Amino acid sequence: MKESNKKNTLGRSWQVLLWVFLFAGFMGITVHGKESLEINAQMHEQWESEGAFWAKIAITICNQTDAAAKNWKIIFSLPEGGEIQDIWNGQENVMEENIIITAASYNTTIHEGETAEVGFIIRTAEKMELPQVKVTADMEERTEENFSKGYEEKKVQLQNAEKKAHSCDYDGKGVSVHGQLRVEGTQLVDEQGKPVVLHGMSSHGMAWYPQFTSEHILESIREKGANIFRAAMYTAEDGGYCEGNAQEAKQLTFDAVDRAIALDLYVVIDWHILSDHTPQLHKEEALEFFAEASERYAGNPAVIYEICNEPNGTDWGSDIKPYAMEVIPVIRKNSPDAVVLVGCNTWSQDVDVASMDKLDFENVMYTFHFYAGTHMLDAFCGKIETALRNGCGIFVSEWGTSRADGSNGVFLEESHRWLDYLDEKGISWINWSLSDKEESSAAFLPGTDSEGLGEEDLSESGRFVFDALNCN
Numbered sequence: 001m002k003e004s005n006k007k008n009t010l011g012r013s014w015q016v017l018l019w020v021f022l023f024a025g026f027m028g029i030t031v032h033g034k035e036s037l038e039i040n041a042q043m044h045e046q047w048e049s050e051g052a053f054w055a056k057i058a059i060t061i062c063n064q065t066d067a068a069a070k071n072w073k074i075i076f077s078l079p080e081g082g083e084i085q086d087i088w089n090g091q092e093n094v095m096e097e098n099i100i101i102t103a104a105s106y107n108t109t110i111h112e113g114e115t116a117e118v119g120f121i122i123r124t125a126e127k128m129e130l131p132q133v134k135v136t137a138d139m140e141e142r143t144e145e146n147f148s149k150g151y152e153e154k155k156v157q158l159q160n161a162e163k164k165a166h167s168c169d170y171d172g173k174g175v176s177v178h179g180q181l182r183v184e185g186t187q188l189v190d191e192q193g194k195p196v197v198l199h200g201m202s203s204h205g206m207a208w209y210p211q212f213t214s215e216h217i218l219e220s221i222r223e224k225g226a227n228i229f230r231a232a233m234y235t236a237e238d239g240g241y242c243e244g245n246a247q248e249a250k251q252l253t254f255d256a257v258d259r260a261i262a263l264d265l266y267v268v269i270d271w272h273i274l275s276d277h278t279p280q281l282h283k284e285e286a287l288e289f290f291a292e293a294s295e296r297y298a299g300n301p302a303v304i305y306e307i308c309n310e311p312n313g314t315d316w317g318s319d320i321k322p323y324a325m326e327v328i329p330v331i332r333k334n335s336p337d338a339v340v341l342v343g344c345n346t347w348s349q350d351v352d353v354a355s356m357d358k359l360d361f362e363n364v365m366y367t368f369h370f371y372a373g374t375h376m377l378d379a380f381c382g383k384i385e386t387a388l389r390n391g392c393g394i395f396v397s398e399w400g401t402s403r404a405d406g407s408n409g410v411f412l413e414e415s416h417r418w419l420d421y422l423d424e425k426g427i428s429w430i431n432w433s434l435s436d437k438e439e440s441s442a443a444f445l446p447g448t449d450s451e452g453l454g455e456e457d458l459s460e461s462g463r464f465v466f467d468a469l470n471c472n
């Protein structure tokens, strides 16, 4: 394609096809001159158990072209009897002897300069030969018109980032002022019965980024106006509580909770299920953990319990609700007044579904999570409204400025819309995350010194969110 041609073309689309040997690092094809679509396939782990061979694989598609890659597919075959056991950020389809991985609902398009990562676990009877992987995508070049629209969007986002969030009922005051919280109707209220809205930050995985929950960091967010902190303790990922790391994960979490309490912050203890899909999978561990946590913090008004972060691919009525009905009494036995947050299906988006079959407990709120680059307010606020109408209090215990995978973007204009909406409804929120991971949702730039934090260490997301923490 000649340069001159490219400029005059109004929206072309074409298909690309890439081949790569799995585990063979990355390769790419050139789409326009120096820019390319690259795929990187890696095997992170391989092990033998239950008489079979297992491998954890991640495939990244990195779009360095100036066209959007849509409807991407990763195609390969497995030896007889081989199957995918678990998959994230994508969906598995089996077609004869081929396995075709297509996008999850939130990453069907890989925009210019963005990446999509899909991961899965393969189980085979014999030690696996390296399969060859084929990737196809429909490339859609922006029209001149589209292109300038994209540019405008970016400009608007930056302007909004500098604009201060509007004032709301939020007062940023901590536990010593508001005391023991409870839920009245659908509203969180304080000890005096006054509506209260909490704003704050979530840790990233406690086992991975504990340094960003230091006293210094927690003090910095409080100075910015935060009155709540969330300690996210993963359960099923590497380093997770249920992955042989219970003692360390718990200790890191309790230490951070103690630091938050000492700083007069409310604090959420989050049982961060994700790749374990259903809270039923590790229910026994959860019961044990919450018995211990609620005993340790018995009667402490600062502590809020979040019993399942983001169930996905499961069911409210048959899985999540019965789990909550077992865990809540365990917490209440030690800490009868504690507010409990309950996640719902589809990464804590289906609050509408949960609200039609509510839990029969006082002081429970249902969590709604969103990522501004994936979940548009207009498309999702209906779920919140249904839940509120059905009498369920909503708590946004996690949201990000990025897409749902924690990276790409940021989407500050949509974030702004969301925060305005939550303020209007008096809904509390906690942003993901306090880390310097190389992903756009992280509040700090990679390499930030957690003890010597300065304004220059804030990422674009960090600047936007820290500004919004205090909306007076």
Ligand code: DCB
Binding pocket: 088, 089, 104, 106, 237, 274, 309, 310, 346, 347, 371, 374, 398, 400, 403, 404, 405, 406, 407, 432, 437, 439, 441
């Ligand atoms: C949630 C999870 C949270 C996850 C963020 C961003 O997942 F609660 O654990 O955090 O949202 O994706 C990410 C980190 C990454 C890390 C990854 C796995 O930012 O650094 O590598 O966890 O540990 C969501 C939320 C929404 C949706 C999907 C996911 N959604 N998800 O709507 O489809 O699949 O992780």
